[in-house]
Amino acid sequence: MSAISLRQLRKAYGAVEVIHGVDIEIESGEFLVLVGPSGCGKSTLLRMIAGLEEISGGELEIAGKVVNALPPSERDIAMVFQDYALYPHMSVHENMAFGLKMRGADQASTESRVANAADILKIQPFLDRRPAQLSGGQRQRVAMGRAIVREPSAFLFDEPLSNLDAALRVEMRLEIAKLHKRMKATTVYVTHDQVEAMTLADRIVVMNGGRIEQMGAPLELYHRPASLFVARFIGSPTMNTVEATATPSDQGGIVISALGRQFRLPNTQALSGAITFGIRPNDLKACQPEDAWFEGEISVAERLGSQTFAYVEMADGQMFSVEFDRNADVAVGERIHLSGNPSAVHLFDTETGRRMN
Numbered sequence: 071m072s073a074i075s076l077r078q079l080r081k082a083y084g085a086v087e088v089i090h091g092v093d094i095e096i097e098s099g100e101f102l103v104l105v106g107p108s109g110c111g112k113s114t115l116l117r118m119i120a121g122l123e124e125i126s127g128g129e130l131e132i133a134g135k136v137v138n139a140l141p142p143s144e145r146d147i148a149m150v151f152q153d154y155a156l157y158p159h160m161s162v163h164e165n166m167a168f169g170l171k172m173r174g175a176d177q178a179s180t181e182s183r184v185a186n187a188a189d190i191l192k193i194q195p196f197l198d199r200r201p202a203q204l205s206g207g208q209r210q211r212v213a214m215g216r217a218i219v220r221e222p223s224a225f226l227f228d229e230p231l232s233n234l235d236a237a238l239r240v241e242m243r244l245e246i247a248k249l250h251k252r253m254k255a256t257t258v259y260v261t262h263d264q265v266e267a268m269t270l271a272d273r274i275v276v277m278n279g280g281r282i283e284q285m286g287a288p289l290e291l292y293h294r295p296a297s298l299f300v301a302r303f304i305g306s307p308t309m310n311t312v313e314a315t316a317t318p319s320d321q322g323g324i325v326i327s328a329l330g331r332q333f334r335l336p337n338t339q340a341l342s343g344a345i346t347f348g349i350r351p352n353d354l355k356a357c358q359p360e361d362a363w364f365e366g367e368i369s370v371a372e373r374l375g376s377q378t379f380a381y382v383e384m385a386d387g388q389m390f391s392v393e394f395d396r397n398a399d400v401a402v403g404e405r406i407h408l409s410g411n412p413s414a415v416h417l418f419d420t421e422t423g424r425r426m427n
Contacts, residue, residue: 073098073133073256074119074224080127081114081280089115089280091128096224101250101257105267106277106303112260113228115277119258120149120226133223148217149226152233154209156201156216162188163197166215180219187215190249207238214249224256231266243269264304268292276300298346298423301416307351307379307391313420314347326363329384333363335412338427345426348416351379351393354408362407364390371400382406 074096081089089111096102104112117123119130121142130138137145156165163184170180188194191211201209210230217225227246231239247270250257261267267274268288276283276291276299284296295301301309314328323336328347359365366382369389378394392408394400417427 072096072131073100074258075131076115076119076128077131078128079115079118079125079130081111081118081123082126087126087280089118089126092280092282094275094282094285096256096258098256099254101259101270101272102275103259103261103267103271103273104275104277105261105264106283108262110277111280112262112275112277114280116226116228116258116260119224120147121145122149146223147226148220148222148224149228150210150213150217150230152229154201154213154233156209156212158201161198161200162193162204162212162215165201165212166219169216170219183219183221184215187218190218190252191215191245205238206234207242210234210242211245214246218249218253222255224258227257227259229261230259231261231263239263239266246270265306268304274304276303294425295416296425298348298418301348301418305350309348309350309416310354310390311346311348311418312384312388314345316341316343316345316417318342329364329386329388331362331364333409335415337412338415338417341417341426344420346418346420346423348418349410349414351391353411353414354390354392355410356392356394357407357409359407361409363410364408366390366406366408368400368402368404368406371402380406382408 072095076092076094078091078093079089080091104115106112114123118125125138129136132145166184166187167180188197191214193211196204196208231242234242243266259270271288273286274288274291275285278299284291284300291300291304295304312328314326317325318340319325319334323334323338324341325332325334326347366384368380369383370381372379377396378398380392380394380400382390382392384390419426
């Protein structure tokens with residue numbers, strides 16, 4: 071039995087429908103990430119699971135029980151918010167214990183749960199402090215601790231790391247991953263950051279306009295995006311895409327015409343007409359002019375220590391990103407010819423955006 075089931079879940083504000091019949095089965099112990107751009111409906115969907123938004127249609131089931139009409143306090147979930155939502159006049163200990171006290175938990179049980187959560191999150195030294203005396207990362211740990219002491223059937227996270235700086239985001243991402251591994255709790259996590267999604271998720275749900283664009287394992291979405299939207303959203307830097315024309319080749323496969331050049335993809339099903347060609351930065355490489363798929367001028371070179379990214383301006387002004395070895399000898403202003411791995415090419419229907427190969 072799934073821990074959380076969403077069956078044709080819909081949300082409307084008056085005549086405006088923002089969630090359009092979403093179906094998701096979340097397994098017990100699974101870490102599911104809802105990801106997508108601002109306004110795609112991911113936070114609304116999470117708030118519907120939490121009971122903070124009314125459900126306009128469909129059915130929501132938690133632990134085998136339909137909870138559409140139940141208030142948040144009766145859904146056996148705990149939520150961690152983006153802004154921590156801590157009581158500023160209470161100590162860390164009091165913040166973590168408050169929910170248990172409101173539910174009538176006895177003192178011994180409350181103290182035991184708070185101590186256990188503080189140990190898990192390494193916040194024992196801060197139990198007597200107030201939130202104003204803590205860093206952003208420490209406050210987020212307290213918010214997580216307040217959720218842990220509840221011992222719920224599921225944890226819900228609403229962009230919990232977006233208020234932290236880059237270094238703290240990495241640190242807290244690791245903490246959340248370790249916490250999930252230790253507790254094996256069902257988790258639904260909302261973020262707009264696809265790096266968070268790729269590193270934390272067992273499965274990712276990519277949302278677009280209140281609908282599921284694609285759902286699957288992180289590497290499945292990376293290597294076989296079902297649509298142009300997913301291809302451009304998952305991966306950093308984003309996938310290179312260009313409008314192209316496909317023509318069946320007498321030698322097998324197809325000939326791609328794009329940016330004033332032609333090249334053959336030998337192991338591709340016969341396609342004809344306008345398409346969108348896509349290839350990731352790590353699947354491109356510098357080559358000799360006679361072997362080139364594309365050519366352009368390096369406009370920017372980013373040397374990140376572990377790798378180098380070059381941004382190549384094509385004839386039409388479009389930028390392609392290319393990943394090189396960290397010690398690669400690339401220079402701004404250099405003319406470069408590029409080819410790629412034919413098996414790593416992504417072809418999309420230009421009109422619908424759906425994958426074709």
